[in-house]
Amino acid sequence: MIYIVGIGPGNKKYLTLNAIETVESSDIVAGSRRALELFDIKEDKKYILTKNLVEELKDLVINNKNKTITLLSTGDPCFSGLLKTVLKYDIAKKEDIKVIPGISSIQVVASRLKISWEDYHVLTLHGKEENRKILLNLIKNNKKVIFLPNNLKEDIEYLLNNGINPNKKITVCENLTYKNERIIYEELNNIAHMNFSYLCVCVVE
Amino acid sequence: MIYIVGIGPGNKKYLTLNAIETVESSDIVAGSRRALELFDIKEDKKYILTKNLVEELKDLVINNKNKTITLLSTGDPCFSGLLKTVLKYDIAKKEDIKVIPGISSIQVVASRLKISWEDYHVLTLHGKEENRKILLNLIKNNKKVIFLPNNLKEDIEYLLNNGINPNKKITVCENLTYKNERIIYEELNNIAHMNFSYLCVCVVE
Numbered sequence: 452m453i454y455i456v457g458i459g460p461g462n463k464k465y466l467t468l469n470a471i472e473t474v475e476s477s478d479i480v481a482g483s484r485r486a487l488e489l490f491d492i493k494e495d496k497k498y499i500l501t502k503n504l505v506e507e508l509k510d511l512v513i514n515n516k517n518k519t520i521t522l523l524s525t526g527d528p529c530f531s532g533l534l535k536t537v538l539k540y541d542i543a544k545k546e547d548i549k550v551i552p553g554i555s556s557i558q559v560v561a562s563r564l565k566i567s568w569e570d571y572h573v574l575t576l577h578g579k580e581e582n583r584k585i586l587l588n589l590i591k592n593n594k595k596v597i598f599l600p601n602n603l604k605e606d607i608e609y610l611l612n613n614g615i616n617p618n619k620k621i622t623v624c625e626n627l628t629y630k631n632e633r634i635i636y637e638e639l640n641n642i643a644h645m646n647f648s649y650l651c652v653c654v655v656e
Numbered sequence: 657m658i659y660i661v662g663i664g665p666g667n668k669k670y671l672t673l674n675a676i677e678t679v680e681s682s683d684i685v686a687g688s689r690r691a692l693e694l695f696d697i698k699e700d701k702k703y704i705l706t707k708n709l710v711e712e713l714k715d716l717v718i719n720n721k722n723k724t725i726t727l728l729s730t731g732d733p734c735f736s737g738l739l740k741t742v743l744k745y746d747i748a749k750k751e752d753i754k755v756i757p758g759i760s761s762i763q764v765v766a767s768r769l770k771i772s773w774e775d776y777h778v779l780t781l782h783g784k785e786e787n788r789k790i791l792l793n794l795i796k797n798n799k800k801v802i803f804l805p806n807n808l809k810e811d812i813e814y815l816l817n818n819g820i821n822p823n824k825k826i827t828v829c830e831n832l833t834y835k836n837e838r839i840i841y842e843e844l845n846n847i848a849h850m851n852f853s854y855l856c857v858c859v860v861e
Binding site: 459463464465466467468469472527528529530531532534535538545548550551552553554555558559561562563565566567568569573574575579 | 664668669670671672673674677732733734735736737739740743750753755756757758759760763764766767768770771772773774778779780784
């Protein structure tokens with residue numbers, strides 16, 4: 452059996468008991484170094500994933516057919532997460548997978564800003580080129596949006612090049628739940644010239 | 657300080673460490689009997705909420721001004737949850753609130769069906785009359801939707817009375833993470849004549 456376990460935004464406090472128990476009862480636990488550090492796991496159970504995610508996961512699954520494997524997924528595996536990758540690249544069959552939900556960064560943003568995300572259009576630009584245009588139209592129509600940028604600088608440029616007012620303010624939430632968490636409310640104009648890590652979520656009111 | 661703490665779908669396994677620690681360090685913990693049972697709380701810290709939620713919460717907050725109060729919220733407080741109620745009825749000021757996210761039933765559904773919820777329109781009909789029409793239009797346009805019904809029987813009737821094919825199949829997920837969890841894939845026609853608890857989430861493909 453392969454468990455895809457959501458670990459939340461990155462801070463240990465956001466782990467569920469389910470995630471912790473599943474990791475404890477697995478033979479192998481695979482994830483980024485950062486993800487693995489959240490758990491107390493024996494060295495010989497750890498499998499560190501690096502850059503060639505798909506190939507590494509395929510090897511792992513093929514070479515450990517009778518073992519219980521946990522794959523750690525940042526945030527929620529079912530929102531812009533690892534589930535889609537596993538299914539898309541046939542890393543495991545649907546019937547051999549169990550998914551344990553985790554807290555998504557979308558939810559952390561909502562909790563920080565004290566907003567209800569049912570009042571927002573929620574979308575990810577990660578690997579979803581077509582969503583940029585949807586985002587553009589939502590903003591043009593003054594809709595409220597929470598979005599995961601693909602590349603924040605490029606995404607903002609796209610909005611500015613397509614008629615969005617450069618003085619429009621948005622909120623950028625960076626490194627949520629980490630020590631260097633930062634929440635900035637600023638004009639698109641200025642955001643375009645700032646540097647952010649890849650761990651960002653944006654809110655448009 | 658008032659903490660609004662998400663407790664997830666109802667099974668203890670879905671609690672985050674953050675939720676458990678916040679409950680432990682609070683002077684008073686308020687919630688439904690079912691929510692309070694998930695935690696190991698001394699009797700004198702418990703405050704059981706019943707039917708008159710708004711009045712009970714107002715009394716609680718006014719009478720315990722210098723105490724740390726936790727309000728337990730099913731699912732995620734920021735999705736069709738307690739945050740909105742607290743703000744709407746001025747139960748506490750925004751600056752006196754901290755929110756701890758929890759696993760939403762939307763996420764549990766996605767994990768059970770092994771789908772990615774960024775590919776779905778997510779909406780709640782709880783206290784959002786206008787969303788019924790939005791749901792109707794999404795289904796008419798063959799969009800994929802995950803929705804929280806307000807009253808499942810009435811919501812289905814509305815869809816059928818407004819031109820949706822009675823043979824269209826939808827998935828109803830009931831009592832998720834409870835012992836009597838049930839997932840049914842059935843024609844609207846038949847769903848309309850079945851009985852479900854109020855703990856339901858529906859998926860339209």
